[in-house]
Amino acid sequence: MTEASPTLAGRIMPVLTVLLAIVVIWYLAAVWMNAPWVRDQAARADAVLTTDDLVRQTLTLERPVLPAPHQVAAGLWDGITGQAITSKRSLVWHGWITLSATLAGFAIGTAAGILLAVGIVHNRAMDQSVMPWAVASQTVPILAIAPMVIVVMASAGVTGLLPKAIIAAWLSFFPVLVGMVKGLRTPDAMQLDLMHSWNASGSQRFWHLRLPNSLPYLFASLKVAIAAALVGTIVGELPAGATAGLGARLLSGSYYGQTVQIWAALFAAAILAAALVMLIGWIESLTLRRMGLAR
Amino acid sequence: MTVIEACDVSLTFQTADGPVHALKDVSLTIAPGDFVSFIGPSGCGKTTFLRTIAALETPTGGTLAVNGMTPEAARKARAYGYVFQAPGLYPWRTIAGNISLPLEIMGFSRSDRAQRIARVLDLVDLTGFGSKYPWQLSGGMQQRASIARALAFDADILLMDEPFGALDEIVRDRLNEALLDLWKKTGKTIGFVTHSIPEAVYLSTRIVVMSPRPGRITRVIDSPLPRDRPLEIRDTPEFIALAQQVREGLREGHSYD
Numbered sequence: 001m002t003e004a005s006p007t008l009a010g011r012i013m014p015v016l017t018v019l020l021a022i023v024v025i026w027y028l029a030a031v032w033m034n035a036p037w038v039r040d041q042a043a044r045a046d047a048v049l050t051t052d053d054l055v056r057q058t059l060t061l062e063r064p065v066l067p068a069p070h071q072v073a074a075g076l077w078d079g080i081t082g083q084a085i086t087s088k089r090s091l092v093w094h095g096w097i098t099l100s101a102t103l104a105g106f107a108i109g110t111a112a113g114i115l116l117a118v119g120i121v122h123n124r125a126m127d128q129s130v131m132p133w134a135v136a137s138q139t140v141p142i143l144a145i146a147p148m149v150i151v152v153m154a155s156a157g158v159t160g161l162l163p164k165a166i167i168a169a170w171l172s173f174f175p176v177l178v179g180m181v182k183g184l185r186t187p188d189a190m191q192l193d194l195m196h197s198w199n200a201s202g203s204q205r206f207w208h209l210r211l212p213n214s215l216p217y218l219f220a221s222l223k224v225a226i227a228a229a230l231v232g233t234i235v236g237e238l239p240a241g242a243t244a245g246l247g248a249r250l251l252s253g254s255y256y257g258q259t260v261q262i263w264a265a266l267f268a269a270a271i272l273a274a275a276l277v278m279l280i281g282w283i284e285s286l287t288l289r290r291m292g293l294a295r
Numbered sequence: 296m297t298v299i300e301a302c303d304v305s306l307t308f309q310t311a312d313g314p315v316h317a318l319k320d321v322s323l324t325i326a327p328g329d330f331v332s333f334i335g336p337s338g339c340g341k342t343t344f345l346r347t348i349a350a351l352e353t354p355t356g357g358t359l360a361v362n363g364m365t366p367e368a369a370r371k372a373r374a375y376g377y378v379f380q381a382p383g384l385y386p387w388r389t390i391a392g393n394i395s396l397p398l399e400i401m402g403f404s405r406s407d408r409a410q411r412i413a414r415v416l417d418l419v420d421l422t423g424f425g426s427k428y429p430w431q432l433s434g435g436m437q438q439r440a441s442i443a444r445a446l447a448f449d450a451d452i453l454l455m456d457e458p459f460g461a462l463d464e465i466v467r468d469r470l471n472e473a474l475l476d477l478w479k480k481t482g483k484t485i486g487f488v489t490h491s492i493p494e495a496v497y498l499s500t501r502i503v504v505m506s507p508r509p510g511r512i513t514r515v516i517d518s519p520l521p522r523d524r525p526l527e528i529r530d531t532p533e534f535i536a537l538a539q540q541v542r543e544g545l546r547e548g549h550s551y552d
Contacts, residue, residue: 194379194383198396199400209385292429
């Protein structure tokens, strides 16, 4: 049943190869994209530019068009370890702001998705009415919704974490809803017949059969949902006025042409997303293995 | 005294291709302690008839009484345990946990549950396997666990829909023997759907031969075999003659098409 799993080296080598290729392409692109500025500066100063100088200067600019990988890495390292974590220049501080809103939004979205799915599976009227609205909610660009949520809630005196969490929930409830509707409907006819033969009530059917059966679908959805929640939170941090969070860091970076800062924040967000998805994957494999549902 | 009394039971499914007569004028009475097998080709309504007894389907005509009640009332009174072709055990529950499930749903107390689980595990010869998970057991053992689950709440009637159909011949023989043993110990009334002539003849006190389009009973054969049946009884002339009778009954049903 299980295929021979490749050795650790066998699994890591392809990843490293791709990574190396990306880094090489990135360096080439950095030189190429930053070269016009460097040439321009040299022309103004009437300096003669050797290829060696060109390459060195394109990779060490203060505000490059495309920062080189080592510049981003340095920026990321400085943002994470180089600052007190209470500092507004610390990526840990901004990351925590974003993470807390992401988790809050993820929790709200997951709860909403599960509740709506339960309603859809158990109530005919909801079955026919909720889904089109849920789909419609996802076709509206989140970039259009987010500022409105922020502004409307701010005018009601609600600022900070909650408005961002609402936007994160807006994006994350949908995959949970779709996955859970499918999951709650997976029990086959025989299982439902057995429940019927025992004269089980609707809630007994739900707790003993439908809910445990839906967990593999739920976990698959949660992985999508948490990544979506992070995107939602960052989008919620972009509208004017936001001063905290990775989104705000991205925005202020672009205001002041701090491309290294933008890229560092971008990578911080990506690392955060990967960690969150991996965390859910870990809980998933632990739970499903314990339940005998691992596939 | 009858356990199941069917009088002109009909069941017609309305499909896109027109009505399908799954059952037509099926009349049958089953006495307490009977072991009744339903045999016939696919589409003859044997499973459907078992399901109407279990109130999993509702007849569109005729009358059907289970323990003197409507099937629906009998279901609510936990008159029967149902065993399907697949064990249908929950992978996240142990064997004991699976047997406990209907008991939990029916509201038995914790101590009562433990006692019943131990008793039915012993009945199906799975003592000591209660704490194992389904995947740790063979297919035959899983099916025995599902029979234990159907027995746990003391229904008088055991309805079995091709319970051994997915198992190999050797395991099937052993389970047939075990089922007869269990039937003798508990005195349940058993309704048993099967494709296999030897299985039907070996197990039953009565064999109901059915045929399709429309699903109906073509023959009811009372078995002259004694209730005590070692496996070797299958080599006796009586057994072979009975099997012959069933085969003829099946052929009769087919002469229509």
